[in-house]
Amino acid sequence: MLEARLYLLQRATALLLAPLVVVHLVVILLAVRGGLSAAEILARTQGSTVWAAFYGVFVIAVALHAPIGLRNLLGEWLGWRDGSRDLAVLVFGLALLGLGLRAVWGVTT
Amino acid sequence: MIGDGIVRASRNHAGFWAALAHRLSGLALICFIPLHFLALGLAIEGEAKLDTMLAWSDNPLVKISEWGLVVLLALHLGLGLRVLALEWLPWRDPRKGLIAIGAGGAVVVGLVFALNLAG
Amino acid sequence: MGDTITETLAVEVWRGRDEGQFETFEVPHRESQTVLDVVTWIQRNAEPALAYRFACRVGMCGSCAMTVNGRPRWTCRTHVSEVLDGGRLRIEPLANLPRIKDLVCDLTPFFEKWQTARGRFEPSATRHDPMVPVSTESPERRAADAGIECINCAVCYAACDVVRWNPDYVGPAALNRAWTLVNDERDGDRNGVLQAVSQAGGCHSCHTHASCLEHCPVGLNPTAGIAGLKRLTALAAFGGGD
Numbered sequence: 001m002l003e004a005r006l007y008l009l010q011r012a013t014a015l016l017l018a019p020l021v022v023v024h025l026v027v028i029l030l031a032v033r034g035g036l037s038a039a040e041i042l043a044r045t046q047g048s049t050v051w052a053a054f055y056g057v058f059v060i061a062v063a064l065h066a067p068i069g070l071r072n073l074l075g076e077w078l079g080w081r082d083g084s085r086d087l088a089v090l091v092f093g094l095a096l097l098g099l100g101l102r103a104v105w106g107v108t109t
Numbered sequence: 110m111i112g113d114g115i116v117r118a119s120r121n122h123a124g125f126w127a128a129l130a131h132r133l134s135g136l137a138l139i140c141f142i143p144l145h146f147l148a149l150g151l152a153i154e155g156e157a158k159l160d161t162m163l164a165w166s167d168n169p170l171v172k173i174s175e176w177g178l179v180v181l182l183a184l185h186l187g188l189g190l191r192v193l194a195l196e197w198l199p200w201r202d203p204r205k206g207l208i209a210i211g212a213g214g215a216v217v218v219g220l221v222f223a224l225n226l227a228g
Numbered sequence: 229m230g231d232t233i234t235e236t237l238a239v240e241v242w243r244g245r246d247e248g249q250f251e252t253f254e255v256p257h258r259e260s261q262t263v264l265d266v267v268t269w270i271q272r273n274a275e276p277a278l279a280y281r282f283a284c285r286v287g288m289c290g291s292c293a294m295t296v297n298g299r300p301r302w303t304c305r306t307h308v309s310e311v312l313d314g315g316r317l318r319i320e321p322l323a324n325l326p327r328i329k330d331l332v333c334d335l336t337p338f339f340e341k342w343q344t345a346r347g348r349f350e351p352s353a354t355r356h357d358p359m360v361p362v363s364t365e366s367p368e369r370r371a372a373d374a375g376i377e378c379i380n381c382a383v384c385y386a387a388c389d390v391v392r393w394n395p396d397y398v399g400p401a402a403l404n405r406a407w408t409l410v411n412d413e414r415d416g417d418r419n420g421v422l423q424a425v426s427q428a429g430g431c432h433s434c435h436t437h438a439s440c441l442e443h444c445p446v447g448l449n450p451t452a453g454i455a456g457l458k459r460l461t462a463l464a465a466f467g468g469g470d
Contacts, residue, residue, distance in 0.1 A: 004465035
């Protein structure tokens with residue numbers, strides 16, 4: 001049932017990501033008005049548990065969603081379908097998770 | 110891989126192009142997101158580091174790529190909602206309408222982003 | 229040349245197996261001529277050794293599918309006038325299947341995958357049991373009825389990009405059949421079908437390109453049936469269902 005579980009996990013994270021991406025896009029569109037500065041970004045995010053939770057959930061969902069899509073792509077376009085592919089996308093997912101949570105930590109504390 | 114040329118006659122319909130755009134935008138995001146996380150992680154090393162990176166991103170070429178990524182994110186979202194709707198909602202035959210909504214949404218986001226960058 | 233009726237058609241036909249070339253035949257162009265008529269004319273009048281398959285000629289048996297100007301089609305119900313592309317007509321065997329000779333493919337993988345997807349009826353009663361009344365109005369029966377008219381022509385299988393990219397993928401026809409069985413209350417092992425289509429290469433491999441829906445000559449919607457299987461199996465995989 002691995003395929004069925006990966007499928008549902010990807011669709012469930014997609015459903016979760018949809019509103020998060022909409023919010024992210026709105027923030028981007030507002031933030032770039034008049035240029036970006038570190039002070040402006042950090043003023044918004046630092047010490048905010050709401051933004052920490054928002055981006056924390058965002059990062060976790062991305063770290064689950066992206067490797068599953070990458071796994072399909074590698075299997076179909078590069079013919080890489082054995083167990084080593086699963087290991088590779090797992091490492092990719094963990095790297096995303098680690099880098100992402102570190103970034104969230106960086107901008108919210 | 111894609112094989113025999115992308116534009117086989119049997120592929121030349123909206124559903125295929127939507128799926129291809131969905132996959133390629135996903136691939137672009139996969140390449141970009143680790144860099145995005147690394148850049149924001151600079152904040153750990155202090156505001157000055159983050160500002161150095163942001164100054165670099167004022168380069169017009171970087172700005173254009175940023176614009177592209179924002180559009181691709183919106184496109185991936187729109188086309189992903191199409192897949193979710195087709196798979197999980199009782200649908201009759203709104204395939205092309207859904208694709209148009211997804212792609213149209215991405216164009217709007219792209220325009221607003223470009224205007225805000227300029228403004 | 230345009231699409232007006234000309235005296236003869238220049239028809240390019242694939243000759244050989246994987247290695248081969250197109251051979252051009254001059255075929256008299258007639259009104260209401262089908263692509264199968266063209267191939268039959270060539271075999272009877274120009275090249276007796278041309279290999280192709282057909283049986284019923286009226287769109288029921290599903291044996292005459294070929295690639296016509298790049299698209300898989302049932303040739304017996306495809307009029308030449310509908311598909312002429314600037315006067316050009318190019319006929320090849322179906323894609324995504326091993327070739328045997330000229331226009332004939334080996335359909336073994338196609339039918340083996342029906343078995344892999346458990347696309348066969350498992351009786352829940354014997355002939356000695358009384359006939360079970362099946363309501364034609366129930367949502368399950370309606371879903372089954374919507375997919376039941378498949379003629380096994382393999383057009384959807386040849387049109388599917390995931391079949392091309394993933395050799396394990398069982399394809400739209402097999403999954404459409406599985407979907408009709410899952411919705412058939414007379415089937416004795418519907419959970420077995422859900423198990424079968426949840427394996428690698430099952431319904432979750434589909435990416436909803438909808439090429440099957442786009443090409444199905446009898447107007448079925450395998451994409452919708454596959455989506456139905458995805459919903460049932462994905463929920464069962466986590467829901468601890470059977």
